[in-house]
Amino acid sequence: MQRNPQLNASGELQHLLSIEGLPREILLQILDTAESFAGVTEREVKKVPLLRGKSVFNLFFEASTRTRTTFEIAAKRLSADVINLNIAVSSQSKGESLLDTVANLSAMQADLFVVRHASSGAPYLIARHVKPHEHVINAGDGRHAHPTQGLLDLYTIRHYKQDFSRLTVAIVGDLLHSRVARSLIHGLTTLGVPEVRAIGPQTLLPAGVESLGVRVFHDMRSGLRDCDVVVMLRLQSERMNGALLPSAQEFFKHYGLTAEKLALARPDAIVMHPGPMNRGVEIDSSVADGPHSVILPQVTFGIAVRMAVMSIVAGN
Amino acid sequence: MKKLPDAEALLPGLAAELGARVSPATAMIGLYTGGAWLAERLHALLGLKQPLGLMDIAFYRDDYAKEGLKHDPKRTRIPFEVEGRDLLLVDDVLYTGRTVRAAMNELFDYGRPRSIALVVLADRGGRQLPICAQHCGAQVEVPEGMRLRLKRAADGRLSLELERAA
Amino acid sequence: MDLLIRGGRVIDPASGRDEVGDVFVSEGKISEKKIKAEKTIDAKGLVVAPGLIDLAARLREPGYEYKATLESEMDAAVAGGVTSLACPPDTDPPLDEPGLVDMLRRRAKALSRARVYPVGALTVKLAGERLTEMAELAEAGCVAFSQANAPLADTQVLWRALQYAATFGFAVWLRAEDRWLGRDGVAHDGEVATRLGLPGIPSFAETIALATLLQLVRATGTRLHLCRLSTAVGVDMVRAAKKEGLPVSCDVGIHHVHLSEMDLGYFDAHCRLEPPLRSQRDRDALAAGLADGTIDCAVSDHTPVDEDQKQLPFAEAEPGATGLELLLPLALKWGEERKLPLAAALARVTSEPARILGVPSGRIQPGAPADLVVFDPQLLFRVVPEALRSQGKNSPYLGYELAGRVRATLVAGNVVFEQP
Numbered sequence: 001m002q003r004n005p006q007l008n009a010s011g012e013l014q015h016l017l018s019i020e021g022l023p024r025e026i027l028l029q030i031l032d033t034a035e036s037f038a039g040v041t042e043r044e045v046k047k048v049p050l051l052r053g054k055s056v057f058n059l060f061f062e063a064s065t066r067t068r069t070t071f072e073i074a075a076k077r078l079s080a081d082v083i084n085l086n087i088a089v090s091s092q093s094k095g096e097s098l099l100d101t102v103a104n105l106s107a108m109q110a111d112l113f114v115v116r117h118a119s120s121g122a123p124y125l126i127a128r129h130v131k132p133h134e135h136v137i138n139a140g141d142g143r144h145a146h147p148t149q150g151l152l153d154l155y156t157i158r159h160y161k162q163d164f165s166r167l168t169v170a171i172v173g174d175l176l177h178s179r180v181a182r183s184l185i186h187g188l189t190t191l192g193v194p195e196v197r198a199i200g201p202q203t204l205l206p207a208g209v210e211s212l213g214v215r216v217f218h219d220m221r222s223g224l225r226d227c228d229v230v231v232m233l234r235l236q237s238e239r240m241n242g243a244l245l246p247s248a249q250e251f252f253k254h255y256g257l258t259a260e261k262l263a264l265a266r267p268d269a270i271v272m273h274p275g276p277m278n279r280g281v282e283i284d285s286s287v288a289d290g291p292h293s294v295i296l297p298q299v300t301f302g303i304a305v306r307m308a309v310m311s312i313v314a315g316n
Numbered sequence: 317m318k319k320l321p322d323a324e325a326l327l328p329g330l331a332a333e334l335g336a337r338v339s340p341a342t343a344m345i346g347l348y349t350g351g352a353w354l355a356e357r358l359h360a361l362l363g364l365k366q367p368l369g370l371m372d373i374a375f376y377r378d379d380y381a382k383e384g385l386k387h388d389p390k391r392t393r394i395p396f397e398v399e400g401r402d403l404l405l406v407d408d409v410l411y412t413g414r415t416v417r418a419a420m421n422e423l424f425d426y427g428r429p430r431s432i433a434l435v436v437l438a439d440r441g442g443r444q445l446p447i448c449a450q451h452c453g454a455q456v457e458v459p460e461g462m463r464l465r466l467k468r469a470a471d472g473r474l475s476l477e478l479e480r481a482a
Numbered sequence: 483m484d485l486l487i488r489g490g491r492v493i494d495p496a497s498g499r500d501e502v503g504d505v506f507v508s509e510g511k512i513s514e515k516k517i518k519a520e521k522t523i524d525a526k527g528l529v530v531a532p533g534l535i536d537l538a539a540r541l542r543e544p545g546y547e548y549k550a551t552l553e554s555e556m557d558a559a560v561a562g563g564v565t566s567l568a569c570p571p572d573t574d575p576p577l578d579e580p581g582l583v584d585m586l587r588r589r590a591k592a593l594s595r596a597r598v599y600p601v602g603a604l605t606v607k608l609a610g611e612r613l614t615e616m617a618e619l620a621e622a623g624c625v626a627f628s629q630a631n632a633p634l635a636d637t638q639v640l641w642r643a644l645q646y647a648a649t650f651g652f653a654v655w656l657r658a659e660d661r662w663l664g665r666d667g668v669a670h671d672g673e674v675a676t677r678l679g680l681p682g683i684p685s686f687a688e689t690i691a692l693a694t695l696l697q698l699v700r701a702t703g704t705r706l707h708l709c710r711l712s713t714a715v716g717v718d719m720v721r722a723a724k725k726e727g728l729p730v731s732c733d734v735g736i737h738h739v740h741l742s743e744m745d746l747g748y749f750d751a752h753c754r755l756e757p758p759l760r761s762q763r764d765r766d767a768l769a770a771g772l773a774d775g776t777i778d779c780a781v782s783d784h785t786p787v788d789e790d791q792k793q794l795p796f797a798e799a800e801p802g803a804t805g806l807e808l809l810l811p812l813a814l815k816w817g818e819e820r821k822l823p824l825a826a827a828l829a830r831v832t833s834e835p836a837r838i839l840g841v842p843s844g845r846i847q848p849g850a851p852a853d854l855v856v857f858d859p860q861l862l863f864r865v866v867p868e869a870l871r872s873q874g875k876n877s878p879y880l881g882y883e884l885a886g887r888v889r890a891t892l893v894a895g896n897v898v899f900e901q902p
Contacts (some may be wrong), residue, residue, distance in 0.1 A: 006747055012384070021678065032388050036372065038390040045425040048375035050385070099793055118794035120679040121749030142797070182679060206676040207684070222837030311375070315384025 005127055005189055007030040012316040015136040016309050018145040020186040027190055031155050033308035034301070041077065041304055050311050051080035052113040058084045059126075060139070061098070061117040066276065069138055071114045071148075074306035078277050079111070095248035102126050109135055112314055120144035120179075135313045138186070143177050148309055149274050150183030154191065154303040156277035156294055159301065164188070170197040170223055170265075171214070173255055173282050174204040176244075180274045181233055182212070187290045189213040200255060220255050225266040230292075232257050232273045232282050240281070249283045258284045262292060270294045323466065323474040324410055326437060326453035331361040331438065338362055342402045345369035347419055348390045350408030350466035353474060354437055358406060369394040376418035386426065398427035408466035409456075409476075410436040413447035438476060440464050484508045484517045485895060490856060494532065495763040495829035496836075496845040505530055507852040510895035517851040518795050521897070531828050531872035532844045533565025533596075533891060534813075535835040537655075537733055539784035539806055541567075543545040543589070543599070544582065544871075547573025548787035550873035552586075556595040557808065558872035560899040562807035563855035563888040564782075566836075566843055572630035578614045579605035580622035587623045589891040596897045597853070599625045599839060601655060604643050610634040615644055616652055620709045625839060626707065628655040631801075633691065635661035635683035641698055647753025653838075656718065656805040658695055659757065663687035668797040669822055670760040674743040680797060683758050685713045690717050696723050699730060707838055708732040711777060712757035714767030717793065721776040731838050732776070736812040737803055741768040741878060751792045751799035752878040755783075772830055773820045779834040780816070782809040786874020796818050806875035812879075814859060824859070852895040861887040 004021050008014040013026055021131050040048055058068050068084060069285040075082045087101060102113065113136045114249040115123045120142030140146040163166055169188055174183045175198050187214070196213040198205060210216060217223030224230060240248040257271065271283075271292045279285045288295060344367035346355025352370050359368045366416055374389035405419055423429060433450040440458045456476070458464050458467060463481040485507040490719035492503045503663040506513040539559065541548040549857050559567055569586075571577035577586070583600045603622030606612040609632075611736070618628055627647055634640045634656075647654045664687040669675040671682025696719065699706045711717060720732050737755060742765040746753045753759055785802025790801050805812075809831060817827025836844025843853040862883045867875035891899035 029387055033385065036391045038375070038376065039393065043426060047425070049421070050375050050380055097790065097793070098795070117795065118799050121797075122795040123751045125751075125793065125795055127395045140796075142679050143681075181680060182677070207671045207682055208673050208676050211673045211676065311380075311385045315380055 005124060006093060008316060011312055014316055016147050017123050017136065017138045018164050019147045019183045019190070021146070022190065024190050027151070027187060029090065029153055030305070030308050030312060031158060032302040034151075034155055037304040037307040038301065040209060040245070040302070040307075046073065049079045051075065051078040051314060053136055054080045054314060055109060056080045056082050056112045056310070057110045058082065058104050058112060059087060059101070059105070059113055059115045059139045060085065060223045061115070061122070064116060064140070067116065070302050071139060071306055073139075074303050077303070078250075078307055078311055080310070095218065097292045100113050100123065101128055102129060106131060106134060112310060114139050115315060116140045118142055137309060137313060139163065140179055142179065143182070144179055145183045146179040146304050148302070149180050150187045151309065152298060152305040153184050153231065153272060153274070155299050155301045155305050156272060158315055159268075159297070161228055161295060162251070164191040164193050167193045167195065168195040168226055169193055169229040169231065170227045171233065172197055172199040172220065172223070172236050172257065175200055175209060175233065175276065176204045176206045176241060177236065177239065180235050181294045184231065185212050185214055196228070197223050201245070215229055220261060221264055222266045225259055227269055230262065230269055230271050232271065234274065235278060235282050252281055256280070256284060257287050258280055259286050261291065262287055272298055275299070280305045319323050319462045321434065321438070321454040323437060327357055327361065327364075330435070330437070330451060330453045331358055334358065335362060337433070338404070339367045339402065342366065342404060342408060343369060343396050345394065345406040345423070346406070347358065347378070347407045347415060348372040353405045353468045354408050354465060355406040358435070359475065367395045369396065369401070371388050371419060373415060373418040373422055373423060376422045378414055378418065392422065394426055398423060401431050403429045403432045404474050405437050406435045408437050409464045410434070410439045410449050411442050413443045413445035417445055418445050425473065433471050437466060438464060483520050483895065485897075486517070486522045487525050487854065487856060488522055488747050489884060490528050490530035490712055492530045492692065492846060493544040493825050493828055495825045496833040498825055498848070500823070500825050502838050505854065507895045509644050512846055512848055512852050516561040521682055523856060527735060527823065528856050528858050528889055530846070530854060530856050532832040532846055532895065533855045534563050534809055534831045535839060535841070535844050536564045536782050536784065536806065536809055536831070537779060537835050537838065538735075538781040539564070539567040539569055540572070540786065541569050543573060543586065544626060549788045552593060554871065554873040555712055555784070555786065556590065556593050558806040558870065558893040560870045561888060561892070563810045563891050564806055565674035565853035565855065565893045566599065566635045566839070566841065566893060567596055567806075568599040568601050568625060568839065569630055570601050570630040571898035572608065576603045576608045577601070577619075578606050580609070580615070580618045581600065582624040583619055583624055584780070590870040594893075594896070597843070601626050601628045603627065604629050604647075605634065607640065608632040610636055610639055613646055617650055620650070620652060626653040628656045628709070629657070631657065633657065633661040633664065637694060640694070641702070644698050644702045644704040644706070648702045650723075651705070655707040655709050656695060657858060658688050658692035658711075659759070660687045660691045663690065668754060668758070669746065670743045670758045674746055678746065678749060678796075682742060685715060685760065688757065689715045689719060692719050696728060696730070697734055699728050703729065705729045710738070710757055710781075710783060711768065711771070712738055712760050712764060712874055714764045717767045717771035717776055721771070724776065731778045733779045733781045733835075734768050734772055734818070735782045735803060736809055737783070737878060738765065739772055739780065740812060741765065741815050744765040744825050745878060746796070747816070749796040750878065751794060752802045752880065754796055754799050755803060756801040763782040767872050769816060769820060772816070773822060778838060780809070780830045781812055781835070782806050784871050784872070787876045789875070790843055792876050802876065804870060804872045804877050805874055807870055808865070808877065808879060808884065810857065810888065812856070814886040815871050815884065824863070852892055854892040855888055856890040856899050857886055857888045858885055859887065863887050
């Protein structure tokens with residue numbers, strides 16, 4: 001097997017492609033650094049000069065205004081220059097290959113590529129072909145990974161629960177298509193969470209999901225019992241009616257988070273969601289806006305986490 | 317080689333010197349890690365009214381391009397208004413002046429202070445920037461290839477030590 | 483030209499002969515008599531064996547000349563010691579008309595390197611709707627009929643196709659894959675696909691289709707050759723079918739007896755194959771099934787793919803690996819790992835595929851065509867693009883060292899490849 005392509009020869013983070021395979025120390029380094037950046041984002045001047053003169057290219061082969069914006073804010077707060085490329089509608093439609101696009105941007109003196117792509121593994125391909133001083137951050141590839149989202153979830157959990165070693169975390173919904181779930185599961189198991197649960201119908205759980213280190217529940221009520229953290233996943237609308245699920249209504253009835261179901265978790269449980277939410281499909285509004293919800297703080301923490309990742313990676 | 321000065325013995329003199337210039341509005345900021353230890357002691361000795369500020373200049377360093385981001389930067393906490401204030405900036409050892417440059421840049425992202433005075437325990441010379449300390453515990457000669465560092469023992473006692481530069 | 487191959491270790495898997503000796507070639511055939519040779523090949527320290535017979539090698543003509551040409555791939559074949567090859571019908575257009583088959587055979591013949599046996603399309607355009615004119619195609623030279631990698635979804639059509647082929651006694655070569663279960667999948671539906679977030683193809687996509695095929699063989703009596711088996715359960719099913727006496731034979735891609743889903747590593751598109759690399763347990767069952775004869779032979783499943791189509795995210799990359807030049811070393815490696823006698827290992831790529839194809843080559847016996855390979859079983863070579871004659875440099879083994887270097891290849895008594 002090849003060397004982990006995310007790490008350089010001295011074992012430092014060269015690219016962030018996946019949480020899987022990252023040692024605990026690096027995860028903690030990112031979370032700790034994010035903690036310091038959280039201080040910066042609370043100041044009047046929310047900007048540090050760390051990446052002054054560096055160019056960050058947001059390469060979004062799959063459109064996502066939301067994620068792109070958080071990376072853009074993070075880069076700007078590090079004083080980097082940000083160039084947004086919505087490739088979903090530009091060069092790819094002209095038939096330019098992925099690697100040609102990257103080579104072109106590289107010729108424009110890029111330092112950091114933030115890549116989102118609909119195909120699992122695309123950022124690995126790019127990371128294999130960039131110059132040694134260039135860095136790649138995966139902003140979501142297919143169903144594979146969304147490591148900065150996973151890290152901000154870890155940050156949020158640590159913020160509210162401090163110690164990972166006694167937690168029960170439930171991840172609910174469409175795990176099959178979820179890069180967020182995969183990244184979070186790897187992070188939680190690496191940081192020593194003793195019980196990670198996957199809750200969903202068989203049609204939305206990937207084959208052999210237990211091999212990732214999770215306990216599977218098809219019944220949401222038993223799965224939520226005594227949980228400290230409940231992570232709800234987004235259900236894409238195109239998957240609501242078809243061979244995977246009969247309807248959004250039936251899904252909500254069995255796997256939607258309501259106050260009544262949440263009452264089965266611990267009284268101090270927190271509820272997370274990577275956004276954007278489908279209210280009334282995977283989560284009830286009263287829960288999304290309720291006292292257990294930390295969905296908005298997640299977004300705030302996301303900026304600090306992305307600042308931490310960018311400044312660690314670009315410095316190695 | 318001359319013996320290094322005793323850090324603990326330098327503290328009262330330094331505190332006395334500072335005592336003459338502080339007012340109730342004066343605030344103190346210690347730079348991680350050694351400067352923060354020193355500032356904690358001086359802050360207590362002086363009985364300053366304003367809470368102590370602590371600063372990590374990791375995000376303002378000028379060697380990021382070469383060295384990357386330092387592991388585990390501490391969170392900067394400045395629990396008072398910087399705007400218009402008289403500040404005492406505290407570090408353990410003054411050498412090239414680059415740390416102080418970074419600290420002043422960071423400070424100005426919090427506001428425009430009325431004045432900043434630099435307080436150090438030891439000045440080892442070798443400045444690369446036009447910076448000097450207003451209050452200095454001792455001048456120390458450091459042999460080539462060595463580094464002067466402040467250490468804190470388990471009982472809280474401070475001491476200056478030489479170690480090989482990395 | 484009369485020719486002598488002197489002093490080599492002569493291995494004839496068909497008879498089990500394995501001894502140092504001379505092989506005489508006269509008038510394109512193996513000769514019993516000592517003849518006065520016009521040319522002598524010194525085979526001291528080398529193995530002399532029947533040329534390899536590969537039941538699946540894509541030459542990419544017509545239609546995909548930018549990936550490979552008949553010239554480049556026929557060069558690759560003889561450099562790999564392959565003297566006969568069957569090419570699947572998935573060209574563009576597919577081999578569904580006698581004219582195309584005829585042209586391919588003529589072009590191949592003119593190059594006078596390996597023998598080419600076209601496999602005709604079972605249905606028009608491989609679309610799985612209308613039967614091809616099988617009898618016409620057979621007359622043009624098709625040795626069997628196949629759907630290549632386009633599984634037939636409509637079981638009614640499949641049934642009729644097998645009946646029709648059985649009527650004329652034609653063999654049908656099919657890969658067992660349920661079209662719907664395999665849809666959108668790019669990797670074995672298991673641990674690795676789950677980890678990498680790749681859409682999966684479950685093992686039962688193969689075994690369900692296999693059960694259907696075996697049931698249709700029972701109903702129709704068609705001679706069925708199962709292509710590219712990939713699962714452990716599939717091996718068991720074929721073993722039982724053979725025991726039952728069904729007229730089935732079976733092959734496996736040579737990569738599949740060595741590699742598993744674990745080799746995908748970090749999205750290595752060179753390991754994107756059809757069928758997908760499956761679990762280590764499946765891999766082990768395939769390697770064992772090939773040894774015990776449940777699987778009759780190994781094929782290269784040679785698929786030259788241009789660099790542009792591999793330098794893509796895993797799921798978008800074109801499946802397939804180059805194989806003509808790796809079939810011999812990988813078969814040797816498999817034989818060594820299973821501690822098989824050299825003759826037994828070679829049987830899987832010589833005499834056994836010859837039997838399935840129904841051709842007289844694949845043996846070193848007087849009167850048999852002098853299709854021979856002389857190779858050094860120990861000599862290591864590094865698999866690098868420059869070392870491959872095939873236009874396809876797409877191999878999971880790039881960068882690896884493999885043992886088994888061809889020194890000379892003869893087809894019908896002519897030396898078509900020689901490397902000192």
